[in-house]
Amino acid sequence: LHSSFLCLGSDGGASFNSSVADQQAEIETVAKVTHEKGKRNDTQENNGTRPFQLQDVFSLENEDSDDMTLIDKKNNVFVMSNKKSKYPILQVDLRLISDLVVIIVFAAIGGIVFSCLGQPVIVGYLLAGSIIGPGGLKFISEMVQVETVAQFGVVFLLFALGLEFSMTKLKVVGPVAVLGGLFQIVLLMFLCGVTALLCGARLSEGIFVGAFLSMSSTAVVVKFLVERNSTSSLHGQVTIGILIFQDCVVGLLFALLPVLGGNSGLLQGIISMGKLLLILSIYLTAASLLTWSFVPRFLKLMIQLSSQTNELYQLAAVAFCLLSAWCSDKLGLSLELGSFVAGVMLSTTEFAQHTLEQVEPIRNLFAALFLSSIGMLINVHFLWNHVDILLASVILVIVVKTAIAAIVVKAFRYNIKISFHVGVLLAQIGEFAFVLLSRASNLHVIEGKMYLLLLGTTALSL
Structure with a gap:
């Protein structure tokens, strides 16, 4: 040296x-x-x-x-x-290449093992990351560079989510999906906020934890319903409707995080939120105008130019997503919100399914990278030393979420059996909670042991 x-x-x-x-x-x-x-x-x-x-x-x-x-x-x-x-x-940078090779190989192994065990591959990615990360075998040298590349996973995850957005599906069980889903989120945010104040924690931290816990896994639940041929059942339709609404709210929660991460007082927070809503309104208005005037013509042109190969169309779709995400970030919103809006803009066209098919391989690769990078932040020793607390937290989350969801659905005059089924299906914490958690940590909304506790609880709940 x-x-x-x-x-x-x-x-x-x-x-x-x-x-x-x-x-x-x-x-x-x-x-x-x-x-x-x-x-x-x-x-x-x-x-x-x-x-x-x-x-x-x-x-x-x-x-x-x-x-x-x-x-x-x-x-x-x-x-x-x-x-x-x-x-x-x-x-x-050969070390970065080596790190990416390691994380992709271990993510693939973790995904294969958990898939063979009949468990979500998401958990395999997280476990793979925890094994090779600083809290495990320390195989990764350039953490910042790897995590930066992995952030594309967040962008493409939300872009694909926007592409799957459908108002038609949401209208089938509209009242309970929209109002019930909203009540569930607000109620959890309120309860966690009050609990945080009573325990001497920050109100913003409690509100975030409530929003975090309100998310459920669309992928896991839909896969479960499909395997049991329950997608057309009444409880299946209600559950899917609430999940779709939650997926829509994810983008707005990303816009809320910078306000929760601020160190200003209540008045300044309200002013900041007002500015944020104004900017968000302008951004969404511009996106709506482009959706009507530009997007269909642009996609038709790309289809014509890509008659022999999909390479140009795929590149154009990715560029459109990244440009929207970049503009959103520059306006003080977030990359995540911008990529979600880009997906919604394309979902209104006849090329939505084709676009989704083109970006799915890219999404899957970077999503695995992102979830593995999140796993690298999991300290194995922390999980082992606090396994009792984590198990208690998982049980508490399942009981509370089941009860709240069942009560909300019952309020819309569904019978107890359907309400309970919906509550159980929504009891886990979804994969997009990892995205929220990562963003909240970067904005210092939550720190330290609470971050690790939520990370471990989410992984176990899946």
């Missing part, structure tokens, strides 16, 4: 000096680690005294690579992003 400074641009000293002069950067001593073959523990390796470590199989530190890592005084680790060179050269 030796002291070094990080070049901030291709013009070397000029960029370094100007950045410091403009007070955009400050001088700090860092340690530079160069990963070259034979530089680490040469003596031990030569005489055979260094023990074999499993991490070495997944590490590129013994390869012929000149990748560098910088470590500051607070032990923050930085990866060199643009090495200064006289001529433009192709630069490859």
Whole structure:
């Protein structure tokens, strides 16, 4: 290790000096680690005294690579992003490639194992991530880079969800789906908010936990109903209607998270929410106009140009999704909301199903990456040391959600049997809760043990 400074641009000293002069950067001593073959523990390796470590199989530190890592005084680790060179050269981060290979392979293994056991593959992805992450075998070197790539999973998950959006399905059991679904979410948010205040926690944290717990897994429930030929039953129709409404509300919950994450008072929070709703209204109005005037013509053109291959159509659909997500993020909303709106815009056209078929492989790949990256945040030791608390939390969630959903459905004059069936089907916590949880953690709505508790509870409830 030796002291070094990080070049901030291709013009070397000029960029370094100007950045410091403009007070955009400050001088700090860092340690530079160069990963070259034979530089680490040469003596031990030569005489055979260094023990074999499993991490070495997944590490590129013994390869012929000149990748560098910088470590500051607070032990923050930085990866060199643009090495200064006289001529433009192709630069490859082999450690990132290695990390992606590891996470994809382990996610595939986890998914296969849990699928063979008749369990949701989502849990397999989470478990795979927990095994290879910092709380497990520590196979992943570049956590930030992997998690950044995995965020595309959130975008494509919500894009596909928007593509499956259907007002026709929602109208079948409209009153209980919309009003009942809304009452369930509001009631859980209210109960958790009051509980948080009584326990001395922040109101915003309680409200988020209520919104978090109100989500149920559309994929798991629908798969269960299909396997039992219950999709056309009355309790199946009511359950699917509520699930569709919950899926619609997910986008609005993402818009609410920045307000919950603010440190301002109630008045400032109301003002911020008002601004947010105004921006959201403008954004949705613009999206509606484009849906009517631009989207159908655009998709027809892409279909004509893609008569021989779907490559261009697939690329155009992905670009449309990412552009909408980027615009939403720049307006202060969220990437997630923008991608969901993009899907809804396309769902109104005759090409919705074709678009979904084109983006499904991309969605599945990045969704597995995202869920595995979430799993990397699960501390196995924490789960083992708090297994009693987690099991108690899962039982409490199932009982409370079943009771609330059953009471709400019964209020719409359905009999007790149907109400109870719907309550049981909605008792788990859905996969999109992981997306909400990740976003809430980034905005500091929740932190620490509560994050790990919700993460473990969700995984076990599925």
